[in-house]
Amino acid sequence: MSVEAHLAELLLQREIEAFLYREAELLDERRFEEWLALFTEDARYWMPIRRNAPSDAPERERTREGVDVNWFDEGKDTLSRRVAQVRTGVHWAEEPPSRTCHMVTNVQIVRTDGDEAAVKSRFLLYRNRVETETDVLVGKREDTLRRIAGQWRIARRMILLDQSVLLVKNLTFFI
Amino acid sequence: MSVEAHLAELLLQREIEAFLYREAELLDERRFEEWLALFTEDARYWMPIRRNAPSDAPERERTREGVDVNWFDEGKDTLSRRVAQVRTGVHWAEEPPSRTCHMVTNVQIVRTDGDEAAVKSRFLLYRNRVETETDVLVGKREDTLRRIAGQWRIARRMILLDQSVLLVKNLTFFI
Amino acid sequence: MSVEAHLAELLLQREIEAFLYREAELLDERRFEEWLALFTEDARYWMPIRRNAPSDAPERERTREGVDVNWFDEGKDTLSRRVAQVRTGVHWAEEPPSRTCHMVTNVQIVRTDGDEAAVKSRFLLYRNRVETETDVLVGKREDTLRRIAGQWRIARRMILLDQSVLLVKNLTFFI
Amino acid sequence: MAETPKLDELVDVDAGTISREIFVNEEIYRQEQERIFARAWLLVGFESQIPQPGDFVASSMGEESVILCRDRAGAVHVFLNSCRHRGMKVCRYDEGNTREFLCPYHGWSYATDGTLVGVPHQKDAYGAQLDRSRWGLVEAPRMCRYKGTVWASWDPAAPPFLDYLGGYALYLDLLLDAWDGREGGAEAIGGVHKWLVPCNWKFPAENFSGDRYHGVSHRSVDMVGIGPSGKGRRDMQERNEARSLDVTFPDLGHSMIAFLRPPDAPLAPAYQDSPAVGEYFRYCEEERRRRRGAHWRLFGGPGTVFPNASPLARQPRTIAVWHPRGPHQTEVWRWYLVDADAPVAVKDFLRHYYIRYSGPAGLTEQDDMENWGYAHAASRGTVARRHPYNYEMGLGRATRGFEDHGLALPGRIADIVPGTASENNQRGFYTRWRQLMGAASWAELA
Amino acid sequence: MAETPKLDELVDVDAGTISREIFVNEEIYRQEQERIFARAWLLVGFESQIPQPGDFVASSMGEESVILCRDRAGAVHVFLNSCRHRGMKVCRYDEGNTREFLCPYHGWSYATDGTLVGVPHQKDAYGAQLDRSRWGLVEAPRMCRYKGTVWASWDPAAPPFLDYLGGYALYLDLLLDAWDGREGGAEAIGGVHKWLVPCNWKFPAENFSGDRYHGVSHRSVDMVGIGPSGKGRRDMQERNEARSLDVTFPDLGHSMIAFLRPPDAPLAPAYQDSPAVGEYFRYCEEERRRRRGAHWRLFGGPGTVFPNASPLARQPRTIAVWHPRGPHQTEVWRWYLVDADAPVAVKDFLRHYYIRYSGPAGLTEQDDMENWGYAHAASRGTVARRHPYNYEMGLGRATRGFEDHGLALPGRIADIVPGTASENNQRGFYTRWRQLMGAASWAELA
Amino acid sequence: MAETPKLDELVDVDAGTISREIFVNEEIYRQEQERIFARAWLLVGFESQIPQPGDFVASSMGEESVILCRDRAGAVHVFLNSCRHRGMKVCRYDEGNTREFLCPYHGWSYATDGTLVGVPHQKDAYGAQLDRSRWGLVEAPRMCRYKGTVWASWDPAAPPFLDYLGGYALYLDLLLDAWDGREGGAEAIGGVHKWLVPCNWKFPAENFSGDRYHGVSHRSVDMVGIGPSGKGRRDMQERNEARSLDVTFPDLGHSMIAFLRPPDAPLAPAYQDSPAVGEYFRYCEEERRRRRGAHWRLFGGPGTVFPNASPLARQPRTIAVWHPRGPHQTEVWRWYLVDADAPVAVKDFLRHYYIRYSGPAGLTEQDDMENWGYAHAASRGTVARRHPYNYEMGLGRATRGFEDHGLALPGRIADIVPGTASENNQRGFYTRWRQLMGAASWAELA
Ligand code: FES
Ligand code: FES
Ligand code: FES
Ligand SMILES: [Fe+3]
Ligand SMILES: [Fe+3]
């Protein structure tokens, strides 16, 4: 491959890692409006429920987007309402605000297609609030990123939380 | 250094990070046969037991490869049997399958020598299974990677788990 | 941008990631004197206490450097004494030594200015000692790195631990 | 802590005071497991979860794992999920279809009807010793299927389920009957929300029994708007036009928030975010008026079937079970319901609404969990436990024999000023709680 | 476990043996909450934390969260942080300024003086039922402000705070009075250290009461040097020249390590890392000698105000509270003090010294936490609990009516060989612990 | 829960039923600590772990940390790992060599024979007060070295270890004697597996006592093959040709699965993955036949020395201790044995086999842990606890005075059909458990 081609590959990886780190920064600094702006208007945000299924029946292992009850299965409109709720100042579950930390690792560009990139990453989300309340959520994300006017946007996010019974009392944060 | 030299360095780092992320993906997607194929035929897989030793007697701090009882101290043949066991469908400790997540960070290429690279990384392995059973293992890996026919392979892995008494009931997964 | 310019960007990111991974390696291998040498003579090491404040009173959310009581608010001299203490062999809180693992992620270069770089990163610090004692600390770091004689040095570090009540009994390690 | 006299000091529904002890005390919790959860009728699941012979789903009764299963002959069973030999959990899957449950420890196997069918080396190892008929899976001695739901009790002496429901059936049906007025016809959407909340199980149980009072909890949602017409939490006009009734059956423990619309009420605008959905409900309501006579006027809100099953009859239409997990933790299971015959577009519209409203990611219930958790935590201390909770709201203002334009409704009913509230239902809940905790057997309660 | 006779077997201060049971036994812990923490005077915070009307800070009394608040009229209150309706924690902030505390569950609101001022729909929902005057925030019936500190007790029958302090006030003042000899004048630096330690609360309480003996714990610090003159832990000369007194009040439970300098002692060199700071203390000491008469000679070290407030009078100048969090865990709160009038440079110098010495990141106290944690853990076992701790050090060698060059000091005092130690103070601490644990009421103790 | 009559209801070995309570009940667990673990002989470690004077290793007896130490004079001791002053854990290392144990809290120091040799400032601080001879480390009053293993008991009245072992010594020797028939000669490979399992300690203890029945647990390993000849779990021919004996000593509580080969049995092929290893064992067996007379025919499998030490005599050759860590958790310690004189190649071959078979990473035992953990969890519930476990297998089919071709074997022996199983050994284990739990002292048991 030519120097330019190699370089392009490296730059793309760098760009996307930077994008995901920036996203985490916006979330943990509670700059939610800027975070929302990272999503395309037609964005999908989906987090299935995981089930304990026999190893030979993987199709039962997670709930279906657009069909079953999921943890999240929504578009930008609902995401916007979540952000608006935090800003009311009377969203008690986030008053006082939680201290969150999104650790993003294992960033993989699995496919690029014109202005779209399919990206996998892993997350560890640490939440601590009030006195000693502490939660840790770990899992994978599969994003479809789209380059619009030179800026990357999230067109689709699938969140695969590695829990079946959710071990936290609520999901008042974004992953 | 020349542009080419710099680029080569960056590409090697990228290649190896991509390799380790890919490995984690295969493990967490339970594609164990593909994962096995990442190991050389003469591969070594070693995880010592850690001891509490005086700071001035570091030699007592871990068990010895090839001499003492370790958590793992084996080659590809035993690894293959582990994979075969998971596939029997009656390996109860993994039925239903565990939900695992390998987070890989701090990838350092500490030495390259022809087709071999000595690579250090850190891992956080999250395991959740059945209802609420949850384990977190954290530590370091020291790998010797070998490039064979243009593909990286794991020729040797040393896993330094940061626990003395193992805090999980079994090790039915790979690190 | 020119190839050279792109490459320079990539190399800087790589350099700084390598620097932070190296730092973590020195800490976890307890090579504290080498770690100290990574700090400039005028270095500042600050870790504020976090408070639960109303979302509309963010100024109350953390203690002030140089004014309030903080977890850490010191320079290289005090850091050096901490290292010297570990080396006495009678610093009981680290006898036997803790097993620590610093996982560093989300490395962001937020600003460069001549020989200085403002760098953000996230950490997960795992500590396990004696039999089953285990602590996990998660949060962010904001570093000012300075290039001196071609080597990066830490001129300033702010550690934002995502806890209010500290959930560990002591801070006998560095973050 | 557990003797009857003490309980009387702790729970004084007539005075409207209840001690915090019953929420945080370990001994009282232990007694609840014996006297309430090992005795009462509990919701296990939905028949629609196990349509075929051999289908099973894991469920929970109180603290314990159970298997809801349809045997090869089509009969429904509820089994304790534990092998009779050494107790191994015989089923560790959430759902599936099977011929038998094979214990992975020593290989005893149980048919889908619970009988012990396989015992390795039985002849050589046990000879005549083992009477297999006595060692099948422990089956809940009482099981009842009701309009698609499955209920069970561990106590052979428990009253029949319909007696246990009593007059409350009328209200539970507001959840389980189709909105067009036909009997039954509700189905659970695939996927069950399961999550942990750090509070005693009675916080959510009493809240759902009839807490109209916690509007401030949800003020943020009312400001943002997530309802089916884009505003507030739900469509309010039909509620606002109706009489607001807090219905409880103190001697059964069941309660519901209900609404009774005027005889001549026109159709209230609703589901305006989707013409198709609006149209569907308009059609259903016409059908409902036709089929149900005066009863079309009645619709429901949240409620609780004693002890821990909480229907929410509409907007959103769900049923939750509050499984105790120690005195200080509750595992919530939540099913979401739609009319089985509704068009796909309607089901999908409702599913989106349900999820954004309910559960751990629901804009509304996130704040409930925060309140239940910290209310519980702040009630554990030595000094806190000396100060009872206040249940005086609307004390003495409920009546039996409610009637409106010739429509009589069962239960002890508080007819409240719309927009306000009463603790009539919570007092009903704890009246029954007190009865069961004090009684050595169902016979004593008769 | 909790009957009086048993306690006598467990605690034998005359023989100098105390059973490990009192540190690890659940039942004894429960009784401590009733008989000690719900009864004794506890340190809540500093007035300087709430200078303005409406200012509040969250604090803790025993296991429970409380609010320390200055009402709109300027009066100081201590409230249980729990709503009277269903117990919700009404204040989840660490500090702030407010007009009222609004409960986020149902919206009851309480004025800063604790009165229940807001009850949604009171008229419609409660009518005459609810007597608001009976349902305000639970206020600590006893509260006392003392030289900038705020103390409270849950027991209306508790003796007045000054009686509770008794002769110990002289020693507590060594912390709270300005070093130049003026009354009061100490202020807490902003920021409170709060952290968890895996040990029973009595380990730190007894250690601070007067443990001169654990030098080996801190040997590493003595080798490294973190003191204000660059050596050891602190400036030693003034200590070395002084008489070393272990002071305890067995019938109060309070203790302190104190030092009495010779009448003719010259100023001892100190704070040599900073001429400015050294000069400040030289000046203060002159003032102190002038103002205090013979009492200038007295200065203090660590101590404990029974049960769990531990002043450290100087070098470093702090006060800690050891909040019980179950028998096996303690939450430490630690304030750091300076003379309010000291120059900024002095305050800053001291702040740096305090932090590197104290708390979880303090080079000195890190090792205390290690020792307390593993001493506790190693005392939980069945066999360990059969072997009491040893408190024989200096048994029978303390005297009352201590006097030196005409200066009489209160308390039972062990006059020890400088550099050595005694367990006089720990025995005093457990004497009082035994009294409170055995008494059904304050009256019994009178 | 803990009174004798109740225990009789819970444990009925004659009927073959045992209540789940004894596995999950907190009070029974507490009583086990007093009556079993503070009284019985427990395995502490191996002499080979402390070859030199001053060598020590940390170990555990029941819940408590102990130090196994060889003093400067070469004598072996077992000490409670807790300082007599305030309980600090005096040794926090897993192993090492030392002149003394220095307590890091106040500096008391103990010689390797446990005597209190160092007390800072003793003269000035304690004067005549402290009788050092009474405050040495708490030493286990009973300690016994047996063929390289070290055992101890906290009860001075415990019977001598050899009486405690009784006729079981013959079987324990199958682990500890060299395979060539010489006495002793086994050594522990360096490195001890230590890990936590979420189950009561009796699950593994009874499983090892003689559970031939759980083949289904290990079916996956039998399919994959990890044995020394590449197939199954181990070499089976010698087992298949032998008589299968389940041996128990109900009045001692010890058991083992044993095998008795025919007098004329030829050498069975084994260790075929390595000619060298196969040759070694062939040679050893010849020696063994020469040295042991008829006894060469006997070899062992898994067993349990009451209460919690479990030898596995061969394939793999290990011994485990099941340390209780609360009723719901067990910490396993596992040593792996080889003949000290075996060639390095043989030791290395066995080490690989042992590791892939045993422990948390062992293909075989991974599934045991899964079963023990979920069997325990599924037995905790209120309803589950009403249904006892079944121990009827082979009831009444064991005999005393077993003999075969003139070779008499001690113990109550069930002679079972090869490939099948019996619960003879588990019944023996619980018979003794019941005796100790019911007896106030060893005297009562005599
Ligand atoms: S536990 Fe199920 S067969 Fe033994
Ligand atoms: S709990 Fe505070 S208002 Fe109801
Ligand atoms: S605890 Fe060991 S010397 Fe004090
Ligand atoms: Fe609500
Ligand atoms: Fe100290």
Ligand SMILES: [Fe+3]
């Ligand atoms: Fe097994």
